[in-house]
Amino acid sequence: MPIDILMPALSPTMEQGKLSKWLKAEGDTVKAGDIIAEIETDKATMEVEAVDEGILAKILIADGTENVAVNTPIGVIAAEGEDVSAASKPAAAKPAEKPVEPETKAEPAPVASAPPSVPAQAKSYDASSEFPAGAEVATMTVREALRDAMAEEMRRDGDVFVMGEEVAEYQGAYKVTQGLLQEFGAKRVIDTPITEHGFAGIGVGAALTGLKPIVEFMTFNFAMQAIDQIINSAAKTLYMSGGQMGCPIVFRGPNGAAARVGAQHSHDYAAWYSNVPGLKVVMPYSASDAKGLLKSAIRDPNPVIFLENEILYGRTFEVPKSDDFLVPIGKAKIVRPGTDVTIVSFGIGMTYALGAAEALAKEGIEAEVIDLRTIRPMDIETVIASVQKTNRCVAVEEGFPQSGVTAEIGMRIMEAAFDYLDAPVARVTGKDVPMPYAANLEKLALPNIGEVVAAAKAVCYR
Amino acid sequence: MAVAARKTKAPAQSKAAAKTATKTGSAKTGADKGASKALSNMPTFDKAEELHAYREMLLIRRFEEKAGQMYGMGLIGGFCHLYIGQEAVVIGMQMASKDGDQVITGYRDHGHMLACGMESRGVMAELTGRQGGYSRGKGGSMHMFSREKNFYGGHGIVGAQVSLGTGLGFANWYRNDGRVSFAYFGDGAANQGQVYESFNMAQLWKLPVVYVIENNRYAMGTSVSRASAQTDFSRRGLSFGIPGEQVDGMDVRAVRAAAERAIEHARSGQGPYILEMQTYRYRGHSMSDPAKYRSKDEVQRMREEHDPIEQVRGRLTRDFKVSEDELKAIDAKVREIVNDAAEFATHDPEPDVSELWTDITLETARA
Numbered sequence: 001m002p003i004d005i006l007m008p009a010l011s012p013t014m015e016q017g018k019l020s021k022w023l024k025a026e027g028d029t030v031k032a033g034d035i036i037a038e039i040e041t042d043k044a045t046m047e048v049e050a051v052d053e054g055i056l057a058k059i060l061i062a063d064g065t066e067n068v069a070v071n072t073p074i075g076v077i078a079a080e081g082e083d084v085s086a087a088s089k090p091a092a093a094k095p096a097e098k099p100v101e102p103e104t105k106a107e108p109a110p111v112a113s114a115p116p117s118v119p120a121q122a123k124s125y126d127a128s129s130e131f132p133a134g135a136e137v138a139t140m141t142v143r144e145a146l147r148d149a150m151a152e153e154m155r156r157d158g159d160v161f162v163m164g165e166e167v168a169e170y171q172g173a174y175k176v177t178q179g180l181l182q183e184f185g186a187k188r189v190i191d192t193p194i195t196e197h198g199f200a201g202i203g204v205g206a207a208l209t210g211l212k213p214i215v216e217f218m219t220f221n222f223a224m225q226a227i228d229q230i231i232n233s234a235a236k237t238l239y240m241s242g243g244q245m246g247c248p249i250v251f252r253g254p255n256g257a258a259a260r261v262g263a264q265h266s267h268d269y270a271a272w273y274s275n276v277p278g279l280k281v282v283m284p285y286s287a288s289d290a291k292g293l294l295k296s297a298i299r300d301p302n303p304v305i306f307l308e309n310e311i312l313y314g315r316t317f318e319v320p321k322s323d324d325f326l327v328p329i330g331k332a333k334i335v336r337p338g339t340d341v342t343i344v345s346f347g348i349g350m351t352y353a354l355g356a357a358e359a360l361a362k363e364g365i366e367a368e369v370i371d372l373r374t375i376r377p378m379d380i381e382t383v384i385a386s387v388q389k390t391n392r393c394v395a396v397e398e399g400f401p402q403s404g405v406t407a408e409i410g411m412r413i414m415e416a417a418f419d420y421l422d423a424p425v426a427r428v429t430g431k432d433v434p435m436p437y438a439a440n441l442e443k444l445a446l447p448n449i450g451e452v453v454a455a456a457k458a459v460c461y462r
Numbered sequence: 463m464a465v466a467a468r469k470t471k472a473p474a475q476s477k478a479a480a481k482t483a484t485k486t487g488s489a490k491t492g493a494d495k496g497a498s499k500a501l502s503n504m505p506t507f508d509k510a511e512e513l514h515a516y517r518e519m520l521l522i523r524r525f526e527e528k529a530g531q532m533y534g535m536g537l538i539g540g541f542c543h544l545y546i547g548q549e550a551v552v553i554g555m556q557m558a559s560k561d562g563d564q565v566i567t568g569y570r571d572h573g574h575m576l577a578c579g580m581e582s583r584g585v586m587a588e589l590t591g592r593q594g595g596y597s598r599g600k601g602g603s604m605h606m607f608s609r610e611k612n613f614y615g616g617h618g619i620v621g622a623q624v625s626l627g628t629g630l631g632f633a634n635w636y637r638n639d640g641r642v643s644f645a646y647f648g649d650g651a652a653n654q655g656q657v658y659e660s661f662n663m664a665q666l667w668k669l670p671v672v673y674v675i676e677n678n679r680y681a682m683g684t685s686v687s688r689a690s691a692q693t694d695f696s697r698r699g700l701s702f703g704i705p706g707e708q709v710d711g712m713d714v715r716a717v718r719a720a721a722e723r724a725i726e727h728a729r730s731g732q733g734p735y736i737l738e739m740q741t742y743r744y745r746g747h748s749m750s751d752p753a754k755y756r757s758k759d760e761v762q763r764m765r766e767e768h769d770p771i772e773q774v775r776g777r778l779t780r781d782f783k784v785s786e787d788e789l790k791a792i793d794a795k796v797r798e799i800v801n802d803a804a805e806f807a808t809h810d811p812e813p814d815v816s817e818l819w820t821d822i823t824l825e826t827a828r829a
Contacts, residue, residue: 161636187636193666198625198659205566205629208614211636229656232619233626240605241615242598243821277822301824329826 002082003052004073007039007061010046012260013310016067017041019074024056030077037074042141042314043175054079118259118311118348119355119449125335127288128318130327135320143313145287146176146252149294150214152323154184157212160298163190163199164216164253173218174254174313200226200251204233204303207249212298217253220269220307227272234303235278250297252306255283256348256398257446259311263434268399270347273305274375274408280329281375283307285350287317289373292327300329307375309348332379334386338368341456342386344409345396346372349447352428353396356452365460375405380412387413391422392459396452401429423459428452505719509782515557515714516774517792519549522573523771524800525582526745529572529589533749537808538589542603545573547744550770551676552577554717555644558725562639566614566627567646569604570676570743574646578613580606582803592810599813600821621654623647624673628660631671631734642670642728650681652695658702661734665702668733672724673699675738676711682747683755695738704734711739712768742768 007017021038030036030050037048050056057078061068068074131137140148154160161184166173168181168191181189192199196217203213217223223230230251237245256268273281280302284290290308297304319325335350336357345353350371357367368386372378387393393413395406406427413425428451436442507515526544533542545552548570556565556577567574575585580596588595588606596606604618614630617623627645634641651657652675664671675695679686686693696706705727709720717739724735742764746753753761778784 193659193662195656195659195662197656198628198663201622201625201656201660202629202632202663205614205626205631206633206636207629208626209564209630209633211633228619229622229625233617233622237605237607237615238824239821240597240601241607241821242596242600244597244609245607245614246824280823296826300826302826 002057002076002078003054005036005048005051005075005077007068007070007072007074008046008048009070010039010041010044013258013314014041014043014070015314016069018064018066019061019068020045020064022059022063022075026056026059028056030054030056039068042143048074050077052077054082057082118446119351121315121351125286125317125354127286127333127335130292130333131288131320132322132325135322135325137318138321139316140287140319141314141316142284142287142290142308143174143176145291145317145319146294146308147178147180148319149291149298150177151180151183153295153298154180154188156323157298159210160212160214161188161190162214162216163192163203165192165194165218167191167216172216174310176308176313177216196222196225197229200229201233203249203251204229204247207234207247207303208237208245210248212248212250214250214252214298217251219265219310220253220255221265221267223251223253223269230273230303230305231276231279235276238302239278246301247303248301250294250300250304250306252294252297253308254310254313255307256309257430257435257442258309260437260439260442261435262437266435268397268430269305270307270375270397271399271404271408273307274378274405275403276376278303279376280304281307282329282373283347283375284327284373285312285347285371287315288319288325289327289333289371291319292325293329293373296326296329299326304329307347312348327373330374330377330379332370332372332374332382334368334382335371336367336369338366338390340365340390341367341392341394341460342370342383342390343367343394343396343452343456344370344372344383344386346375346405347398349396349398352447352449352452355449356456359449359453360456363457363462365456365462367456372405378408378412380409380416383409384413384416387417388420391420392456393421393425394452394455394459395425395427396429396447397427398430398446401427401432404429423461426455426459428455505715507715507718507777509778509784511557512774512778512782513784513792515550515553516771516778516789517796518553518556518577519714519771519774520793520796521582521799522546522549522553522576524796525576525586525803526572528800528804529586530745530749532586532590532804532807538603539591540602541569542589542749543570543747544743544745544749545570547764547770548676548678548711548739548741549573550714550717551674551711551739551741552646554714555672555674555721557714557718558721559642559644560725562612562641563725564612564614564627564630564634564641564643565646566623566630566643567616568620568623568648568651569616569618570648571604571606571616575606575608575611575613575616578608578611580608580611580613582799583806586803586807587810590807590810591812592807593813593817594806594810598817598821600817621647621651621656624651624654624657625660627673628664628669628671628734631664631669631728632667634670635667640729642672642725644672644674646674646676648681649675649677649679649686649690649695650684652677652698653681653689657698661699661702661704664734665699665704668731670728670731671734672721672728673704673734673736675736676741677738678741678743680743680747680755683751683753685755696736699734699736704736706736706738708738708740711741712764712770713773714770
């Protein structure tokens, strides 16, 4: 019975990859465990092992094919003399490794599909209004934009260095620091042991002397081990020293839910850090904001919490080609003008906000969408000005509802623009439960476009 | 049992020396040298050094006594942890330091600040929460800093200063500027996890840090033997290959000699070094501690037989024939400084209310 070789996933968030090389040819004999092909994503390269012994009877996806969806059959292993003519039609192939939805495995086209919980990129997003006049524009992923931001700032200032787990030789657990070791060397791109509390403290100590560390956490979930140093040492020392001891440090890494990684790897800490005076908290959505804000964060004389998102790392956006492109910390941006309702969000929450705005437009509701970008200090003025125009607001975040960022937004609007409101401010948040693992439950736990649309209609009384 | 070993001076000395000689691995060279030195002849001070140590330790003692009084008068609020009894540790360390070396410690920090050359007035005014305090009244007893004097605090979270101090060492390594960081912590903090995370990275990267464990035998009210599986703190870096020694922390000469070995090791690029200073605090953990976990006799015996200041005073009169009048003159001068600081700290105004909203974040420079 021929066995399909399926395009494997390298990570919970991988949707597609490149089949870079076949190491075996059709007709070669393979044993279980033999390396038969190499696949790569923008994040990593991996070898594909044969799952059974036999003959590599058929190669279904050629060397160098890009955008091969996970679980697409890429080849067929057959026993000696077995007829594989049937197997050469991928649509008839049966899954060999893991159970998948029938329609997924029957889908032979190398086309990526978005993971179910997070909407695909909104078409209406345009960041170019802030780009320097006349600057050339490149299309790049958030991941590349973050890397470029660090590289440019490290070229500019010898006091800037990056430290964290797997940032150097491994090229970054999520490949955000790719290439930095090669350019800047081991003294400025430092692999640490797995000791978040310790290396966060070392980074803060170095920053107190005036160095400008970028401390990468593999995820902010692990920064819980280090939160004492972040808050008690980094955030408070300037005040406690009467202004003597600044702490120019950036703590960055992926934050919030990725996909199917369960409660301990899915926590969104935006609300936590935004509660602390002395910190700045940044959470970009687009690649240009990621780059411009990270550069601002590195140059900032204060501790900055820079919250990234694993799912957004692979999204592509237009970014101006300029070493001097900075996005100021503390400035929100109207990314879609509208008149009927204000939808305010940040980070990956923007995917729901923008998706909802597109859906609402089809029903004749023009939403004004605001990307907060910085959680602390919060540019509530931009939100208030919008609410004064639309008289309605929906705030969206992936974090938990109680004491969340959207709770803060709602309160601030009530304080400053109560008389302008035609409806109570509504919020759409992650559900008040630890993140479940099961795909269906995870999807329920996160916000979705439908919830944002429903909330927007509710505040519009429609 | 640590108490028993302290009954006479001699056993404590030889214990320290014996430990020094049993160091393993990379500790061997430096520590052995120290051991033979310690065994053959106790490091000595000349008259000027004795006088310096006497004056400096006395300043801390009198300052802390005054702080205790002012706390009792309600002029100092919150927590106030006095350094009385431990003066030889920080003074001996500073006598071996060079300009530019950094100091960081926990919340029992007044002595370290004075030893770093910070002004008595500024420290006392911070204790009273006045505008002339080193943190303009916004830090208090546990949170004071001086960038000018390379004093990095003053930290209220037990053990946090160990990672931070390692970070100071990291900065010295990064800049290759020949500085050494001294990270002070107590026998209590020595049980914190981040201490060992820091030890690991400091030795891995050969950072110039001297870890000074001030073992005063009690972590608040818990004696070392009730909290620590390994009560020989000089061995706490052994599994990382960090050399360590136990030092008679009541003898300023022994402290300076050990400090010289440790600092030389760190400054020469060989990485961190651990000094366990065997010391004793006479007062409670903080002002509100009645110290019921130890006997009055124990405290009394330490004061009578091992007091760091009395030891120097004895040598000054006995070996250097310094007259009582000369010593009284020093004492008077020290009291004058302390009284002046107390006077200043009592009458200096509280910070302006506008200070509530300053120093939260620094202004972002225009790019």
